[in-house]
Amino acid sequence: MIGRLNHVAIAVPDLEAAVLIYRDTLGARVSAPQDLPEHGVTTVFVELPNTKIELLAPLGDGSPIAAFLQRVPEGGVHHLCFEVNDIAAAAARLTATGARILGDGRPRIGAHGKPVLFLHPKDFVGTLVELEEA
Numbered sequence: 111m112i113g114r115l116n117h118v119a120i121a122v123p124d125l126e127a128a129v130l131i132y133r134d135t136l137g138a139r140v141s142a143p144q145d146l147p148e149h150g151v152t153t154v155f156v157e158l159p160n161t162k163i164e165l166l167a168p169l170g171d172g173s174p175i176a177a178f179l180q181r182v183p184e185g186g187v188h189h190l191c192f193e194v195n196d197i198a199a200a201a202a203r204l205t206a207t208g209a210r211i212l213g214d215g216r217p218r219i220g221a222h223g224k225p226v227l228f229l230h231p232k233d234f235v236g237t238l239v240e241l242e243e244a
């Protein structure tokens with residue numbers, strides 16, 4: 111069911127510092143920051159030949175990454191995003207197995223303008239999983 115690895119997300123306390131590391135120290139191509147108020151994050155994408163790294167900083171009150179950054183103040187790997195062809199079919203299959211979809215269970219439009227949903231890390235060997243419709 112899952113296809114390509116769309117991105118690996120890293121939650122960071124300081125987006126500018128993280129951009130310097132990826133752009134200047136590691137020499138990667140880095141996008142401009144994008145505020146996504148409906149997701150409570152600001153994102154920067156690092157473009158690699160085979161996938162992307164999503165740098166995530168909290169935006170506004172009640173950001174879903176706030177508690178994570180309290181636990182890991184220096185930042186760390188936050189989620190993996192896999193592509194699926196049909197997100198409604200993927201959601202139906204996953205809920206049938208008992209996996210928990212986070213939020214209201216319905217896909218929302220993600221950073222690439224496509225529907226995304228998130229799966230509870232406790233159901234996926236301790237890793238928060240995002241699915242994005244390809």
Ligand SMILES: C[C@@H](C(=O)O)C(=O)SCCNC(=O)CCNC(=O)[C@H](O)C(C)(C)COP(=O)(O)OP(=O)(O)OC[C@H]1O[C@@H](n2cnc3c(N)ncnc32)[C@H](O)[C@@H]1OP(=O)(O)O
Nearest residue numbers: 149151174177178188212220221222226228231236237238
């Ligand atoms: C726009 C976009 C895009 O790419 O298109 C994005 O990615 S937006 C990316 C930001 N949006 C999201 O992440 C949306 C989905 N995420 C959420 O709803 C939340 O972050 C949760 C995953 C529910 C976690 O929330 P929070 O940390 O406040 O809850 P909590 O403290 O009760 O955590 C419950 C348990 O899950 C663990 N836990 C929390 N976050 C985790 C993570 N990222 N990876 C692995 N485990 C994690 C905690 O340690 C805790 O374990 P213990 O019970 O053992 O202590």
Ligand SMILES: [Co+2]
Nearest residue numbers: 119164191240
């Ligand atoms: Co993501």
